[in-house]
Amino acid sequence: MANTAEETKVNNQIIENLFNKCEASIKAFDNLIEKAKNLTKKKIVKDGSIDNALLEKEQFLCHGFSWLASYNFALREILNWAKNLEKNKKSFDLEKLILQSAFGEYLSQIIGGISMCQTEIIRAGDFGLTDEDINAFLIDEVKGLIKYGNTNDVRMQIAKHIVDNNYGNVGLEDETLEMIKDQFKKFSEDQVLPYAHEWHLKDELIPMEIIKQMADLGVFGLTIPEEFGGLGMKKIAMCVVTEELSRGYIGIGSIGTRAEIAAELIKLGGRDEQKKKWLPKIASGEILPTAVFSEPNTGSDLGSLKTRAVKEGNVYKITGNKTWITHGARTDIMTMMVRTNPNEKGYKGLSIILAEKPRGTDKEPFPAKGMSGSEIEVLGYRGMKEYEIAFDNFETKSENLLGSEEGKGFKQLMETVESARIQTAARAI
Ligand SMILES: Cc1cc2nc3c(=O)[nH]c(=O)nc-3n(C[C@H](O)[C@H](O)[C@H](O)COP(=O)(O)OP(=O)(O)OC[C@H]3O[C@@H](n4cnc5c(N)ncnc54)[C@H](O)[C@@H]3O)c2cc1C
Structure with a gap:
């Protein structure tokens, strides 16, 4: 018989039969996610395919579903990691504590709310899941992990290992x-x-x-x-x-x-x-690049950026303002997103240009014609410096257009940010 939350046994903060409990919780999560997926689909699918207008209308729900699916994937993978360590006789207390802490936290957020950003929280109920669906998810193993998986004592125990310079085995096996x-x-x-x-x-x-x-x-x-x-x-x-x-x-x-x-x-x-x-x-490392995308009023919604690049003969003349450009001065090439087609207001009018520039210094950050700017002082994340940069008919050769066709910039960037996101996540240590 399965343990109830009250019966979940804990030994030195580590939940007994942890792997079995995690396994059972993943199955319950799989069932829940299938239901959430079907409910989301109903809201955005028209005549058998995703309808763009409905997707736009339901972006909170779709964003929420992608969070839910990411939690599902992350828990499955963290369990696989721990099981591999166990198989190779490398699973120790710290790794088990990390495993149960992840399950405890994520499983409780699924019910209590996943904070997608400072202003948006998605809860199981938002998908239209019924009490019955939620109760079916809250099996005893899930309740036990929620109650004992990520307590303050568990986190203190993890912290003690870290103080001893033990961060756990990442299990590279390579x-x-x-x-x-x-x-x-x-x-x-x-x-x-x-x-x-x-x-x-x-x-x-x-x-x-x-x-x-x-x-x-x-x-x-x-x-x-x-x-x-x-x-x-x-x-x-x-x-x-x-x-x-x-x-x-x-x-x-x-x-x-x-x-x-x-x-x-x-x-x-x-x-x-x-x-x-x-x-x-x-x-x-002969040249150092900088990524020049964001603008004063355009960050997440990059598709609406305004900086213009006008082709004249064999150059593009670039005019507009960019902001939050990390390592904007001491670099040699800018991967710039610009609007090459002003008649196309959305993402289809954007292109990427690999614009060369002279490397700047602290004294003279932007020694290029048509380019000026200043540092944005930050509290953390220092070492490269962030800048606001203004372009006023800044010239770059037209051959520097990425690829051979204008209007492809947004898609090119979206393909690329996948790997930049992985790298960014790896920094969060
Ligand atoms: C330290 C630092 C370094 C940076 N380095 C670079 C760089 O090197 N190059 C570069 O190009 N940019 C850089 N940026 C800019 C960064 O990419 C943007 O800050 C980011 O894209 C967010 O844009 P924004 O600041 O305009 O915020 P906004 O897009 O205005 O977002 C503000 C808030 O609204 C929320 N929000 C936005 N859209 C939606 C929506 N549709 N639904 C619900 N909520 C929404 C966001 O989650 C956020 O909480 C840097 C930023 C910082 C802070």
Whole structure:
């Protein structure tokens, strides 16, 4: 007979029969998600396919469903991680505590509400799930995990391990990745940690010597194919490296994001000559890229951005304002999203341009004609500096259009941000 929440036994904060309870909870979650999916589908599907107007109307629900599905996937994967450790006789107390804490938290949020952003919370009831559906999900195993999985005592126990420098076994099970992890852990401990706090307090750019060492270690070309001078590794290698670098300093872990965005944009959307020209230089760290998308009134809703690029002869003249541009000054190439077609107000009028610029310094951040700007001082996430940048007929060669056709920018970026998001998540250590 299954334990009730009251009967759930806990030994030194660890729930007994933890794996079985997690397994049963995933099944209950699968059933719930199937019901939520069908209810969501009913609201957005017309004549057998998703209707854009309905999708727009129901974006809260669809956004919520994607959160629910992500929680489902995340719990399944964290259980697989723990089971693999157990199979290889590597599961210890800390890893079990992490597992039950994740289940405890996520399962309770499914009922109590998932905070999708500061202003939006999705609850099971929002999908139209009935009391009966919710009660069917709240089996004893789920209740036990909600009650005992992520208590304050559990979190304190996890914190004690961390104080002892034990962060848990990530279970890479791959010699090369383990080696890379050790190498970057050492780099962070020796070259970053002793100095990072001072860089932060002084609001300084990360020293170029450090960036040079990172380039020599292959940080900027990790996932660039070997034929273009990179190491041709998978995204997991990028995550391992990013985690270790971010452990030292968030700015160090983030500097590779810009290279990742630029390289992925060029790899997926660039012409052959653009790949040959830029990828080896990005991989070697010879050039540093910056991502120039956001505008003063346009962040999430990038499709409506206004910065204009007008083609005149063999140049584009760019005019408009960009903001929150990380590492905007001390970089050599901007992956810029601009509007090339003013008659098309939405995403279809956008293009990406790989605009070269001279590298700036603290004294002279934007030594380029048609480009000016100033630093946005931030409390955290320092080391690269954020800038507001104004473009006034800034010129770049028309051959710098990414790919061979205007109007493809938004789609090119959407394909690319998948990998930038993974890298960004890996920084959150
Ligand atoms: C430290 C830092 C570094 C950055 N670096 C860069 C960079 O290098 N390059 C670059 O181009 N940009 C950069 N940005 C900008 C960043 O990409 C934007 O801040 C982000 O896209 C959000 O846009 P916004 O600030 O205009 O907020 P908004 O889009 O106005 O969002 C404000 C709030 O509204 C919510 N919201 C937005 N749309 C919806 C919706 N449809 N439904 C419900 N809620 C919604 C959001 O979740 C948020 O809580 C950086 C930002 C920061 C803070």
